[in-house]
Amino acid sequence: xxxxxxxxxxxxxxxxxxxxxxxxxxxxxxxxxxxxxxxxxxxxxxxxxxxxxxxxxxxxxxxxxxxxxxxxxxxxxxxxxxxxxxxxxxxxxxxxxxxxxxxxxxxxxxxxxxxxxxxxxxxxxxxxxxxxxxxxxxxxxxxxxxxxxxxxxxxxxxxxxxxxxxxxxxxxxxxxxxxxxxxxxxxxxxxxxxxxxxxxxxxxxxx
Numbered sequence: 001x002x003x004x005x006x007x008x009x010x011x012x013x014x015x016x017x018x019x020x021x022x023x024x025x026x027x028x029x030x031x032x033x034x035x036x037x038x039x040x041x042x043x044x045x046x047x048x049x050x051x052x053x054x055x056x057x058x059x060x061x062x063x064x065x066x067x068x069x070x071x072x073x074x075x076x077x078x079x080x081x082x083x084x085x086x087x088x089x090x091x092x093x094x095x096x097x098x099x100x101x102x103x104x105x106x107x108x109x110x111x112x113x114x115x116x117x118x119x120x121x122x123x124x125x126x127x128x129x130x131x132x133x134x135x136x137x138x139x140x141x142x143x144x145x146x147x148x149x150x151x152x153x154x155x156x157x158x159x160x161x162x163x164x165x166x167x168x169x170x171x172x173x174x175x176x177x178x179x180x181x182x183x184x185x186x187x188x189x190x191x192x193x194x195x196x197x198x199x200x201x202x203x204x205x206x207x
Contacts, residue, residue: 013064020072023059024081031060031202032072032087037179038062038127042088044184045199046206058206066093073104086119086205088198090126119205121198128175130196131186137167143182143189144171
């Protein structure tokens with residue numbers, strides 16, 4: 001999760017495992033995501049739909065990277081607290097998540113459909129890419145401008161490594177260092193009929 005302090009931070013991982021333990025003991029539904037930006041996007045979409053996940057007994061927990069999915073699934077799955085589970089992962093982590101889901105006894109996973117049947121949805125490339133494509137370059141540039149960061153983004157566009165890319169690709173790369181800030185803003189800016197399928201899938205899983 002480029003640009004997030006989660007990965008590799010053992011103290012943060014332990015803190016999130018403690019939150020998972022607390023949620024599991026309480027019998028709460030748990031949504032597992034790779035990083036904080038994913039967490040904030042899901043919480044923002046829930047708010048848009050008039051839902052308060054905390055009040056509903058739903059915990060959205062970042063796992064500090066896909067390699068840690070197994071630890072959380074062992075704790076919360078059938079061999080642990082056996083709570084209702086859902087989650088998101090990036091496309092590149094689909095196999096990792098599938099192995100963890102199967103190893104924890106949550107579900108047999110032979111395909112993406114099996115993952116979705118277990119409540120876990122895969123973002124094409126990652127959630128930021130899904131959101132950029134859903135919003136489009138013009139809306140994204142306006143959103144960046146609204147945050148007072150347009151000059152910084154224009155400077156980034158002029159970097160040699162970025163000049164040849166289309167605007168959407170430039171925005172996606174730039175978000176690598178800003179995704180936690182922008183994730184809820186991007187969700188709030190979406191047209192209702194343009195919400196990415198993985199986000200809709202997770203929210204539907206929550207009832």
